[in-house]
Amino acid sequence: MPHISFNKVSKFYGDREVIHEFDAQIEDREFLVLLGPSGCGKSTMLRMIAGLSDISSGQIAFDGRVVNELEPRERNIAFVFQSYALYPHMTVRENIAFPLVMDRFKGWYHIPIVNSIMRRSIAAKPEVKSRVVEVAEMLELTDYLDRRPRTLSGGQRQRVAVGRALVRDPSLYLLDEPLSNLDAKLRAQMREEISALYRRVGKTFIYVTHDQVEAMTMATRIIVLNNGKIQQIGTPEEIYNRPVNIFVARFIGSPAMNLIPVTVSSRTTMVRDTTFVIDVSPDLPDGQYLLGIRPEKITIDGANSDSLCARISVVEHLGGESIVGFRFADATDPALSPSRMMESTNYARIPGTAALKVGNIQKFNIDTDSVNWFAEDSGEVLHPTLNRRPC
């Protein structure tokens, strides 16, 4: 059961740095999700943990033992690939048995022709057969054991890939976007199955995805990456409610967190020319800030002193809820160009199907307890003491 520590791990391809001084600790039995947009370096990071890619500098240690030079096999890991990487010429049974067969291979078994004979011979051993059947039963693959991967559906192939990872009972599971090739319905089902599997095997999982829903629903902890740099490490709730910078704030959540440019002057907040009463820390200096608020923390009920007037630009009824887009700029400047207007569109998530009309001016209320303040220049969240409302 490894405790994994990363000490300033970097990765270069030529002169290009794809991972920048990755420092983190992964506790035993965690379900850690590496989350980030395409090309942020999350798969590279996973491959370095697996030993499939070299580490340019820094150290990765399992239980204090540096594993930089160890072969993947010596790290006692299992890796589920995005493409599943099932061996097309082998049956499901042979695919799942392959890691067990390799465990039992002696040096001379690798001689050409001998390897083929020994692979079949070892796969026929009772302990190997029973273990394969046990894993197949767990993943409901028993009926497909003698079929080739090409005859299986996407979900079944996915399960075979997981079965191959499970069969050797490794201490660390690495999963590289394993659900990205599945349709939406199957993805939701497999999400549940992987979460159930995690609870059942009780081992450490490191899961790479660009899908925030997967991250939020499965992870015990999330590391958000962008351009090879860690943006934030935290639980899904921390990442969602207290993002440390505007990248995380905008990346997590759909619609993303609203970032409203405001001016604070003598503890008074102004959105454009409208004074907006919101309590701020007495230590917050006057200046320009970005006020971050999640769409579900904005309501349209009634009108009080913290209400903000804005023009409704879009209403999307989703059944149980509605997404309402609104613009402050549009309320005062109808001649604004369409692209500029899109930039400044904010969203509210309203329960039910609100009877709102596009083009109308509407009053919106902000849950001031849920506001995050970001520095306008750096995009970093303000220090907690400044971010907090006065008691």
Next chain:
Amino acid sequence: MRSKHPVRESLIFLACVLFAIFAAFPIYWMINTALSTDQELYTGQSLWPHLERVLDIPAFLSGSPAFAWLGNSAFIAFGTTFLSLIMAVHGAYALSRFKFFGKGAVGFLLFATQMLPEAVIVVPLFAVFAGFGLLNNLYGLVLATTGFIMPVALFILKGAIDKVPFELEESARVDGCPRYSQLMMIIFPLILPSIAAAAVIAFFDGWNEFLFANTFISDANHWPATVGLASFIGQYSTPLNVVMAVAFLFTLPAIVFFLILQREIVSGLTAGAVKG
């Protein structure tokens, strides 16, 4: 089910039959000539071959070195196939999967072997073979033929290996499979159709080898069938029926080899054409 265009399909069928007759006629004529007597060759062959004479061919050729020549051809063909494939599989894997200094140059030099006609290097190669004692030696012929056909096989196999997703090897690596076994246990079975295609090309190159054999082999006992057949052509007479009988026997193993690998080759030629 009745066809929508019966006339068009009939015409296509007729054209196919005519092409088949056109392609098969030389083989028919070879068999017919082989089964004709000397007298019939001069008075006119019957259109229907005397198939009952097939069993007479071994007796007819007894005493001639034809069977020894066929054996020599088989040795060269199988030797070339075996050696070419062993070298090509490893070379193709290296060129497909490894990054190394001079990789581009290696690829170019292998390709360059195909730019030179065999006749250009036959004289320098003769000198080299003389120095190494490889003249009048079937092993030498296998080496010479392999030198020309191995790059072809290598590029066929490199193309096939390029199409194998590298994740399969990485997956095997995580499962504890060493590099060489990744090649033998994972990649090799997946490129079998291309290996079969390369094997047929190498086999026919060795089986049809003439130029090097004619130059390097002076001992008639070491001639392959190609050179042996050519030796039948005399200044005053050429026993056409004997030539055709030997040619017929010479054709048979090649056809059998092709038929055995045909299924693999067809799938090899279409592999990768459709995403699946």
